[in-house]
Amino acid sequence: MKLQQLRYIVEVLNHNLNVSATAENLFTSQPGISKQVRMLEDELGIQIFERSGKHLTKVTPAGKEIIRYSTEILGKVESIKAVANQYTMPDQGTLNIATTHTQARYALPDVIKGFIKRYPKVSLHMHQGTPTQISESVVKGKTDFAIATEALHLYQDLIMLPCYHWNRSVIVPKDHPLANIKHLTIDDIAKHPIVTYIFGFTGRSELDEAFNAAGYKPDVVFTATDADVIKTYVRLGLGVGVIATMAINEDDDFCVLDASHIFKSSLTSIGFRKGSFLRDYMYDFMVRFAPHLTRPLVEKAIQLKYTAEVNKLFEDIELPTR
Amino acid sequence: MKLQQLRYIVEVLNHNLNVSATAENLFTSQPGISKQVRMLEDELGIQIFERSGKHLTKVTPAGKEIIRYSTEILGKVESIKAVANQYTMPDQGTLNIATTHTQARYALPDVIKGFIKRYPKVSLHMHQGTPTQISESVVKGKTDFAIATEALHLYQDLIMLPCYHWNRSVIVPKDHPLANIKHLTIDDIAKHPIVTYIFGFTGRSELDEAFNAAGYKPDVVFTATDADVIKTYVRLGLGVGVIATMAINEDDDFCVLDASHIFKSSLTSIGFRKGSFLRDYMYDFMVRFAPHLTRPLVEKAIQLKYTAEVNKLFEDIELPTR
DNA sequence: CGGGCTTACGAATATCGTAACGATA
DNA sequence: TATCGTTACGATATTCGTAAGCCCG
Numbered sequence: 001m002k003l004q005q006l007r008y009i010v011e012v013l014n015h016n017l018n019v020s021a022t023a024e025n026l027f028t029s030q031p032g033i034s035k036q037v038r039m040l041e042d043e044l045g046i047q048i049f050e051r052s053g054k055h056l057t058k059v060t061p062a063g064k065e066i067i068r069y070s071t072e073i074l075g076k077v078e079s080i081k082a083v084a085n086q087y088t089m090p091d092q093g094t095l096n097i098a099t100t101h102t103q104a105r106y107a108l109p110d111v112i113k114g115f116i117k118r119y120p121k122v123s124l125h126m127h128q129g130t131p132t133q134i135s136e137s138v139v140k141g142k143t144d145f146a147i148a149t150e151a152l153h154l155y156q157d158l159i160m161l162p163c164y165h166w167n168r169s170v171i172v173p174k175d176h177p178l179a180n181i182k183h184l185t186i187d188d189i190a191k192h193p194i195v196t197y198i199f200g201f202t203g204r205s206e207l208d209e210a211f212n213a214a215g216y217k218p219d220v221v222f223t224a225t226d227a228d229v230i231k232t233y234v235r236l237g238l239g240v241g242v243i244a245t246m247a248i249n250e251d252d253d254f255c256v257l258d259a260s261h262i263f264k265s266s267l268t269s270i271g272f273r274k275g276s277f278l279r280d281y282m283y284d285f286m287v288r289f290a291p292h293l294t295r296p297l298v299e300k301a302i303q304l305k306y307t308a309e310v311n312k313l314f315e316d317i318e319l320p321t322r
Numbered sequence: 323m324k325l326q327q328l329r330y331i332v333e334v335l336n337h338n339l340n341v342s343a344t345a346e347n348l349f350t351s352q353p354g355i356s357k358q359v360r361m362l363e364d365e366l367g368i369q370i371f372e373r374s375g376k377h378l379t380k381v382t383p384a385g386k387e388i389i390r391y392s393t394e395i396l397g398k399v400e401s402i403k404a405v406a407n408q409y410t411m412p413d414q415g416t417l418n419i420a421t422t423h424t425q426a427r428y429a430l431p432d433v434i435k436g437f438i439k440r441y442p443k444v445s446l447h448m449h450q451g452t453p454t455q456i457s458e459s460v461v462k463g464k465t466d467f468a469i470a471t472e473a474l475h476l477y478q479d480l481i482m483l484p485c486y487h488w489n490r491s492v493i494v495p496k497d498h499p500l501a502n503i504k505h506l507t508i509d510d511i512a513k514h515p516i517v518t519y520i521f522g523f524t525g526r527s528e529l530d531e532a533f534n535a536a537g538y539k540p541d542v543v544f545t546a547t548d549a550d551v552i553k554t555y556v557r558l559g560l561g562v563g564v565i566a567t568m569a570i571n572e573d574d575d576f577c578v579l580d581a582s583h584i585f586k587s588s589l590t591s592i593g594f595r596k597g598s599f600l601r602d603y604m605y606d607f608m609v610r611f612a613p614h615l616t617r618p619l620v621e622k623a624i625q626l627k628y629t630a631e632v633n634k635l636f637e638d639i640e641l642p643t644r
Numbered sequence: 645c646g647g648g649c650t651t652a653c654g655a656a657t658a659t660c661g662t663a664a665c666g667a668t669a
Numbered sequence: 670t671a672t673c674g675t676t677a678c679g680a681t682a683t684t685c686g687t688a689a690g691c692c693c694g
Contacts, residue, residue: 001399003325020673029661034674044406053667054674062409069398069405076391077323083391084366087384305627342648351686356649375692376649
């Protein structure tokens with residue numbers, strides 16, 4: 001059994017059982033992978049993939065278990081490399097952050113500015129995507145951190161730590177009927193078409209919840225993944241914008257109405273893969289992003305097995321609101 | 323990085339940093355290991371072992387972490403093989419049991435008799451040793467199960483499940499002053515020299531505890547690891563024997579006095595390595611040895627992280643006493 | 645000076661890529 | 670018929686064992 005063989009079966013599965021695509025992605029030849037997979041199967045005396053003729057069609061039950069173990073093995077191999085790098089060049093390495101537009105654009109810039117100043121030799125890569133893509137990217141070990149507001153809790157292999165709460169604001173053009181309202185209510189908003197985040201993004205579910213609770217079916221006429229696009233369409237008069245308060249700039253030419261009393265606040269979390277070795281600078285990144293995530297606290301959280309236990313750990317900690 | 327390299331560094335550590343001994347044990351050449359170790363160090367860019375001249379003297383801090391990850395990796399590699407074997411030949415394989423003389427001689431024979439009848443193709447190996455040796459053997463993956471009464475709880479990487487309680491009896495020659503006593507007390511025993519298990523074996527600590535609590539310093543004149551030897555010396559008139567009740571045969575020519583009211587009962591447990599894949603026949607072995615250890619219960623225990631949680635799981639289960 | 649690690653070197657083996665083949669949808 | 674996996678084969682690397690060298694206790 002070779003590590004490469006394990007790598008191959010994992011990657012073949014990650015590429016929907018398409019060996020050619022896998023080969024291309026790994027910069028190697030397709031027959032090479034094919035042969036190694038077969039050799040592993042021969043050695044173990046069991047099929048990992050089912051074949052119809054010469055196409056891989058599905059993963060056998062045994063294959064599923066084997067691939068799960070293989071993934072864990074490869075993760076630990078990465079950890080060994082990380083340990084070595086930690087000792088040889090503690091301030092050098094790579095940091096891959098998977099996150100949504102909202103975080104990348106509004107929450108992270110200051111943190112990252114400070115971080116790259118302290119660690120100029122760490123090369124930083126931002127991967128934008130949907131919350132689902134973000135989570136999977138971390139689970140598969142392609143990125144180190146997931147930062148998002150939704151969907152992260154669905155993955156059992158992620159350790160998720162709460163970072164901060166945030167609220168929404170309503171934005172309307174200055175000549176809009178709502179512009180000069182004194183106390184905004186959900187009834188006011190419900191009278192107008194709404195422009196907001198696409199479903200599954202940036203705390204969208206809290207918005208739907210509030211409308212449902214008030215007995216409204218919101219007239220969402222336009223959705224986007226990010227506040228910048230939403231603002232553009234609010235400017236065009238498409239409707240009332242509902243965006244994260246932190247996405248509002250000083251010099252925006254809108255009327256901004258706080259809506260923290262209307263919608264429940266959302267929680268942004270940072271997550272990483274269970275069992276992965278964290279470099280010193282990764283601990284430092286976390287504490288920069290969320291000051292309460294001190295190294296001892298994070299290390300304590302790593303020890304825990306269930307999300308429920310992690311949540312309990314943070315019960316008494318007051319999270320900032322932005 | 324190769325699996326073999328990881329195997330080598332782990333084994334070199336297991337052989338007290340003696341590469342030659344490691345090579346002999348692994349049936350390979352010493353220079354081969356030496357070279358692979360060095361190549362791994364070169365690849366990682368870090369020393370795993372410290373050398374004084376050409377001798378390996380100690381493990382570096384980084385090396386310790388790397389070897390810990392390597393051990394986990396190798397364990398999972400074994401799990402992959404076990405998964406494959408489980409599917410190809412569910413009733414065939416190996417079962418290595420590490421245990422003490424007491425268990426091997428008195429508790430296990432019936433279980434094993436039934437087991438080999440059901441699984442004639444599973445080759446069974448018994449490894450006798452001290453509780454410490456037993457635990458280490460399982461931790462290192464040399465054996466599948468540890469069965470013992472003491473010391474198992476000290477190892478964090480073992481999952482330990484309680485099996486049964488047992489009590490002690492006092493044995494004396496038929497012409498001994500204690501032979502015809504009606505109600506045995508600790509004061510009676512304390513008047514005589516004692517022959518019992520060696521320290522660290524077979525619930526020896528409960529014996530010492532009872533004497534201490536009663537304010538006695540027991541006059542232990544002879545100790546052994548097993549009841550057979552103890553019996554021999556009791557026969558010679560060396561003193562009063564205190565042994566596990568289950569170690570008494572029908573046809574022993576002793577006067578046997580139950581001592582369950584004098585010494586706290588001891589608990590025998592079965593343990594296996596965290597994260598190891600258990601074959602079907604291993605689950606079956608456990609349930610044969612301790613009927614309350616059903617597969618669902620064991621699987622639940624495997625999920626838990628801390629010994630305290632495991633103990634809680636067994637709180638409401640009544641264990642047999644033998 | 646003896647046990648024990650490293651270096652050197654050659655034989656056996658494994659890996660990987662190209663090219664040709666075969667099967668499925 | 671096009672896409673995709675398998676087989677065949679040769680060039681290149683890697684591994685492993687033997688033999689010789691060297692260092693510490």
